[in-house]
Amino acid sequence: MSNQLNIILNGKNIKGNPGETILQLAKRNGIEIPTLCNDPRLKPFSSCFVCVVEVDGMKGMQPSCSTKINEGMKIETENEKVKIARKTALDLMVSNHYADCEAPCKQTCPAGVDVQGYISLIEKGLYSEATALIKETNPLPAICGRVCVRPCEVACRRNHLDEGTAVGIDYMKRFAADMDLFSENRYIPEVAESTGKKVAIIGAGPGGLSSAYFLQQKGHQCDIFEASPNPGGWLRYGIPEYRLPNDILDKEVAAVTELGTNILYNKKLGENLSYKELKKEYDSVILTIGSQRGTLIGCEGDDAENVYSGIDFLRNMEMTGQKYDFEGKTVAVVGGGNTAMDCCRTSLRCGAEKVYVIYRRTEKEMPANPIEIHESKVEGVEYMFLTNPSKVNKDKDGKLKSMTCLKMELGEPDASGRRRPVPIEGSEFDIELDYALAAIGQKTEVNFLEDINEHSDNGKLEVNRWGDIDADKSTLQTGVKSIFAAGDGVTGPATIIEAVAQAKTASRSCHQYLMGLTLEPEPKEFISRRDTFKELTTSDFLGRYQKQIREEMPVLEADDRVNFKEVELGYSDEKVAKHEAERCLECGCTEFHTCDLKKYATQYDADQKHFEGDYHAYELDFSHPFIEIDNNKCIL
Template sequence: MITALIFLGVLGIIAGAVLAVASKIFYVWEDPKVTRIRDSLAGANCGGCGFASCDAAADAIAAGKAGPDVCVAGGQEVAEAVAAIVGLAVGVKEPVLAESSCVGGLRARERYRYAGVLDCRAAYQLFHGEKDCERGCLGFGTCVRSCPFDAIAMGKEGIPVFDPGKCRGCGTCEKVCPKGIIAVISSSTKILRFNQEEDCLAPCRQACPAQIDIPRYIEYIKDGRYEDAIKTLKERNPFILSCGRVCPHPCEEICRRSIEDEPLAINQLKRFVADYEMNTGRHVPVTVAPDTGHKVAVIGGGPAGLSCAYFLRRLGHHVTVFEKNPKLGGMLYYGIPEYRLPKKILDWEIQGILDLGVEARTNVEFGKDFDLEALVAAGYEAIFLGVGAWNNTTLRLEGEDTIKGVIGGIQFLGRQGLGLPNPIGERVGVIGGGNTAIDSARTALRLGAKEVTIVYRRTKLEMPANYEEIKAAEAEGVNFLFLAAPNKLISDENGKLTHLEYLKMELGEPDESGRRRPIPIKGSETLLPLDNLIAAIGQYPDLSFIESGRRLKDIKTTRQSTIVADEYTGQTDILYVYAGGDALTGPGLAVEAIGSGRQAARAIHLYVTGQEVTVPLNRLCGFIEGTLFDMPYVVDILDEMEPQKRVKHHELEASERIHSMVEVDQTIDEAEARAEASRCLKCGLTCFGAVVYGVQKEAEIRKAA
């Protein structure tokens, strides 16, 4: 025993001596800088930096082959610590987060029953997986198991759920997803992206002019995640308070829920969550990319101009908005009455845009106080023309410009917005059938008119105004004179309007708009006694500034007084000048102007950063054929669902509202909002029925298998 112990002791001494000698001979010196860098890194070995390990990344940083901000897991704090070690400056990087584009999960139809290894990559090898959808998540959780930060979990609907507080944007999940439905993406990338034909888009998303991810924000409202809903909305629309009040919501017209009962109250849900933000007293923070140093001028502080400025600022550019009126807001401020969109609400929303760092100069008119040459000389690299449709289309009747008591609808509403006197008699006539006509009529009532009559040359069915606004006007006592067209203005010896002579009409064949053409009935002249007449038959942009500028004369215009520019980028013949909103399309919806402003911001960003100004060839230019209501199994699925009533629309009674500018429509409460959001089917292109069909039935099938 003693001999064995002595032997082991001697052996240990010899081994120690050999190792000591070897350490001197084979010693590998390690750069202390590399050690310090490695110790400063997050140590996740996630591979998001592009290197095999944190050791390899540290070597690359020390050798100058990688920047100090290469570690995606560590964030800005780690980048600054590494930069201090290597003696370099580090800029602020825009954060990136992972997200999935699949909304189907267990609801996606299956082509076969997969019984192999429970790994998405293995399942994909067999005919691209069991799901009958090229965009559909296979649901085996490979991304969950591969995430080094425990930032992903499989949700109850069989699709991955990402925790933004844990996600570091390393991209591991993106690499292991065989279907390519997970992307590590920044806010800037989202701003720059068009909806595309291969995207998984519900009908409501296909219809939205601003391309808002409607099902996503509704899902957040259902779960009580209101700030996430607001952030989702603001990825596409900075005017959610305003649009929640004035948008005609084309998204609701093709909501699949209407097959079963009634369409979802999408706009009321948007208004609820927008009011939630305002009632907190603070704007929900949105990301702004690091400063690029590029300067852009925006002409016009309406929805198109301010949206363009908002998205350009979020992309990191310096933006100045030039507005000829005293207040920003354009038609939202001067063209929409207070009872629909209170000024204090619009002001609060605009302040949120300015707080991002957008500069605004009011009471300055392009073409008079400054011109294109002055902007270029001041260092602006691109100019956006977002002027609104401020000129009224005339009635082309004798005395229209001289007879007292006749005014254009835009001028009438504009004077009201400016707080100027708007003298109104007891009998007021309004010519037109659009929203401006309805707004003018309802405003006249509130200013004291006893009798207000809208004269329209077609029938109620052909009126282009929002149906809700027409109903509200009827409830308030506005009269409608259909199939009547103005023929003559009659005044007294003092030049004051006394009557409108109109012709009765009948409808003929449809015209280019699809509406039946009105035809005058001979000998049907009729007099309508009036004290005031408001002409609201149309409007067009004021492009007089083009003639005042030397260089701007190269820009082409149309007969409709709009600017000729690319439909999707807004780029004109002067490559650094862009147009959007009414200046490009003619008078349109606020939400259309907002979408146009974002598209122009995208194009301007590409231009000032030296990239080619193009749009994807597969951009979504309409509805994706065969994805709305005509899929054979849609009705079968919805027939299994219990009908649920749409949330009730709240508004003040007519007697309470017609004597003041108090807001008419009211916001639904939290319980109503979450209940209404639960009616959403959470559609994709081919997936329906989030409430019953998908989660419940398919989960039972899987459990039994």
């Protein structure tokens, strides 16, 4: 056409149609300019300023959606100045975007499980679909539904409304996973065609099983080498059956092996398995060895007979199938974490007459799950808070006789943020004991460094100053390019869900390595958070949502617990699970997967705190029976 305009777009001479905007011109020429407020059916608003471009000779940036082209126009759509202007526009917008992209439960879950999503599927009775959604990020829902420490429930917004009773996120997970596990049409993920690559995974604990689950789906043959005669690692040898029955564990392990993964038992790297052999047969290795060497009390005399490390105590019972005989005995458990809880509750099940938990801080500082503390008290465990052992006293045969303890008081906070316990001078007292169990920490045992380093030709495996495996934080690749690591062996003793989360990262990196790709961690996304603006309190929820009491977990009567039967019985039926699902406030945004604001805020690295100050917090409009109107999310 003769009346076409000559334009220079990003340094290229092109023809423009008279009357068209820069945005239309760019689009016709395959150049994408971000837009938010523009709707081609309407006259341009020019309010978001995300579509700005630089036009030679014009002052400042021009909104491309409303600026018409002229003869000889020279336009830049992607230079540094344009990017800064777009980022500023987005910073301004998100600084007044009082909205949550993701629910806090999902944000707090180390594995990023889509809690809101699976709860909504449970509400519809779609249990296998709920399980499938959970398994995208956590392959062990029936296990975690029983023993997870539940950081999601601490973060749950329901706590603000119903006096500290979160949505039963974990109980519902257990319900859906059990329904699926025992159904005839269990969820089984698709496995890609074989890539011909093989991965050796060291350890069949939560990290190893999860790594295999993710990698096998990608078509890589996974073989797990397990030092013990049975799978599960800490899940079997550290968690007693009254919390996690072995048949549930076995079923969930089978859901991993049915994808094609093999587990080879009684194989310990550094002992009867060498890296030299593995290297010949496998393209990559993932170390998921756990952190299972127990420590003793750490005071004079702790080598006395009948003083054990808590995890050895728990492991020995599972290994031998024999209970310790504590009939009529007095047992002290030293420590305040979940292992201490497992030790004290197990001691009672072994017949102990009296079980004390000795902890140097107060109950408030105990790292153990509050439910465990509660149940231990119901079962009769007695607590000695602000108390610390200073000496183990032996009889003439070297057997534990008593323990000398000191009373403590809390001083200044230490590195962990908890107040440091300080001994009170002259407060010593003795307590007569038959057994003592130390549940105060675990160490990682890396006995294969030499073996690996002697035979590695692509790097060196190292441990850090705590004795854990050294791996890149974002990819979990170790110093040896073909070896990855995940779980407690990297972090030191942590939680099951953290091991699962690490397995997801390590297997992603391992897959990239096997496919010859550059190792890239999961990209970081922009996430808008209401908490960025203010701390949410009860007043933000009261009157806006209905109160509804939490469906509590039915449990065995206390006097029916001197055995290893599962204490928590699970929701009795679907009605209970669906009723609990109704308590979810659906905190995350429905537009999460399609939102352009989130997409561009991610692309331009927008910062919600850049322009701190006034913001609008609009009331949600629930007047329509099905549509919720949230003006906080309007960007015009």
